[in-house]
Amino acid sequence: MRTWILSLLVLLSGCAQLDPDQAGIGRVAPLLEDTAFPPPAAPIDTSELFALSPDMRRHLNSTPFRTLMREHGQPSGLLRALYDRRELALDYDATHTGTAAETYAGRKGNCLSLVIMTAAFARELGMSVQFREVQVEDTWSRERAIYLVSSHVNLSLAPAGPRGDDAGTGTLTVDFVQLPPDTQERVRFLDEADIVVRYMNNRAAEELVRGRHVDAYWWVRGALLKKPSFSAALNTLSVVYQRAGQPLLAEQVYRAALEREPDSLVVMQNLQPLLAANGKAAEAQALAQQLARLYPAPPYHYFHQAMQAYQAGDFANARTLFAREVARAPHNDEFHFWLGLASLQLGEWKKAEKQLLLARDTSVRPEARARYSAKLMHLRAIAAGPGRH
16 A cells, blocks of 8 residues: 555554563663653553443443343353444454453454453453463554554453353353464463553554654553563564664664564564664674575565566566465455556456455455445446446
8 A cells, every 4th residue: 555665663462460570670771761752642551451431331231231141151142242243343443452441432443452352341240361372473564654563362261150161151262363273272371461561562553653653652661661571562662762763772672672582573674774774784784684594585575576566567577476475465455455456457357356355355444444445446337337348
């Protein structure tokens, strides 16, 4: 959807032991520069993250909700009450990470928002909640020239009761996206603090996308002070410093992040051009060579080549390269969209329509779905015109 790029990437978690790690804080504190930023527009507060609003409590105590609990057992009944199209009908929206109350009020949320809201309801009902990080390949997307790398969280629910079951129903894993069949064996259990810091890092990333680097700083600062071991927040902090015109601070934090994860594609891709901009050409070149060895075809590699071909009018080559990205990232709506446009340029109307449909159906952003739908309607109107069959 955009042809211009900034090499900035932030890690976005998908979606308690709240005693901070004092030793970890001691390592993180020198990387923070509070004096470079004015106070945030609103307090950085997660105390109400799992709190139920009055409307949520009324829903929980309503007759239809209680009927579903009784007929289907606690976990299954809760899911029907929240996600069945005939009930609350929540929708997926990757653009904002909200609290439980915000997600309920908006009737939509991303993976992490839906996990938080579902956990809030489940806990209120006395169920046992277990947060889980699913070890699947990271998902990449772009938003306003910032690359977002999404990991994935879900949760499992166990009914209230001394035996851990309720009317014959047992533990239920709740996921909001379809995952590969072997992922059940590749999970890491999280505590509440893990969810809180992922929420804070998400908020920082979303503020960056909106161009509000001051609020982004305070959100990611909070994440690092709550859980200094959360490496993704170091990358986010570095991007904040870059956007705030603090390239030397950004470089310092990227180096700290690389000490923790020496082969991190995200951090290396961010650090390499920054080193060049900071006058360290030899080190930048060495890092570029290391990247080329470790990741010869990183995410968006073929996409960028395809865009060059498309802009040069070489639509056949562009179509081939876009198709390569679609093959390895079939849930990226942007790849489907541009493959559709390349096919359209080649007069392949049916193939173009198929790709635009896939772009609409794989998009996790409501405004993008609306845009793709408009493109589809326009394409179909042209195709239905005189002389075209």
